[in-house]
Amino acid sequence: MQAARLKTLLTSRLRSAFPHGGKRPAAEGAFHYAVDQFAIFADHASIAGWAFDTGCGVAGIELTSGSATVAARWQGLPSDDVVRVHGAAAARSRFNCLLPFRPDPAPVLTFVLGDGRRIEVADIRGPVAAADPYHQLVGSFFGGLHGREQLDILELGSRARSNITRRHMLPADCAYTGMDIVAGENVDLVGDAHDLAAILPPARFDVVFCMSVFEHLIMPWKAVLEVNRVLRPGGLFFITTHQSFPLHDTPWDFFRFSDRAWPGLFNDATGFRIRQTAMGEPASVVAHMTHSVVAGLEAMPAYIACAVLAEKTAETALRWPVAAAPLVQGWYPG
Numbered sequence: 307m308q309a310a311r312l313k314t315l316l317t318s319r320l321r322s323a324f325p326h327g328g329k330r331p332a333a334e335g336a337f338h339y340a341v342d343q344f345a346i347f348a349d350h351a352s353i354a355g356w357a358f359d360t361g362c363g364v365a366g367i368e369l370t371s372g373s374a375t376v377a378a379r380w381q382g383l384p385s386d387d388v389v390r391v392h393g394a395a396a397a398r399s400r401f402n403c404l405l406p407f408r409p410d411p412a413p414v415l416t417f418v419l420g421d422g423r424r425i426e427v428a429d430i431r432g433p434v435a436a437a438d439p440y441h442q443l444v445g446s447f448f449g450g451l452h453g454r455e456q457l458d459i460l461e462l463g464s465r466a467r468s469n470i471t472r473r474h475m476l477p478a479d480c481a482y483t484g485m486d487i488v489a490g491e492n493v494d495l496v497g498d499a500h501d502l503a504a505i506l507p508p509a510r511f512d513v514v515f516c517m518s519v520f521e522h523l524i525m526p527w528k529a530v531l532e533v534n535r536v537l538r539p540g541g542l543f544f545i546t547t548h549q550s551f552p553l554h555d556t557p558w559d560f561f562r563f564s565d566r567a568w569p570g571l572f573n574d575a576t577g578f579r580i581r582q583t584a585m586g587e588p589a590s591v592v593a594h595m596t597h598s599v600v601a602g603l604e605a606m607p608a609y610i611a612c613a614v615l616a617e618k619t620a621e622t623a624l625r626w627p628v629a630a631a632p633l634v635q636g637w638y639p640g
Contacts, residue, residue, distance in 0.1 A: 350407060
């Protein structure tokens with residue numbers, strides 16, 4: 307793939323989505339910057355944002371991965387949006403670099419100024435995530451639980467896969483139940499989300515949440531009805547899942563959700579109202595075979611993540627008397 311096409315693929319939408327970096331500019335002396343995007347694809351890193359210094363120009367940019375460093379001379383791009391906020395010193399402060407790069411868990415970005423100063427940015431991904439609507443909704447959900455006393459909370463899909471758990475994000479005084487279809491670390495109860503009412507008493511919980519679970523439910527609409535039965539009136543149901551993502555944990559990978567899908571699951575008939583939805587982590591889908599239907603596909607909107615926060619408003623009379631087990635092949639991958 308040509309470098310110019312790769313750069314367009316990785317950056318075409320994010321620059322318009324976050325024209326000011328989505329955050330306050332960090333500063334050291336007279337230097338100001340924002341990193342709007344840091345993405346890695348096909349052994350290249352695409353970095354976009356803006357940077358300027360009121361005393362001297364920016365001369366270059368470097369990216370360090372372990373002991374290897376790649377560098378590029380500064381080529382400032384038109385920056386009218388940044389100038390409107392920061393004044394004439396920010397003219398041509400935007401940058402969009404494509405650098406050879408292999409993934410590194412803690413890369414370091416360095417701006418080289420015209421007077422020899424070097425400004426290191428160790429947390430490249432953090433500011434981008436902080437400006438992302440999906441991550442903002444996740445943060446507001448977990449943050450909103452604190453200050454509420456003695457909540458009964460159920461997590462679906464709680465097993466510590468890849469050593470990830472979320473118990474530490476919850477209030478210390480909450481009553482927590484971790485449920486998963488497979489036994490393991492951080493699992494208090496083994497069971498299927500399609501059969502909650504047969505496992506748990508009605509109106510048992512104040513909050514139910516699940517992270518990256520709904521794409522693995524063969525009948526997510528049934529799971530919504532089951533959650534309604536174990537939630538108390540006014541209880542919250544929070545879901546994070548994917549709008550776009552490769553196949554994973556097959557054969558138990560069934561659905562993808564956009565923010566327009568949630569009213570089909572959360573409505574008066576199912577006993578819920580939607581409080582908030584969000585999509586985030588912009589992405590590009592690349593077809594391996596190009597033809598008229600997929601021409602320009604990489605420039606079309608796609609998002610890795612999607613979330614919904616819903617509130618139980620009533621009991622539901624709906625039933626879906628179909629067992630999940632006969633519909634899936636094999637057992638959930640361990």
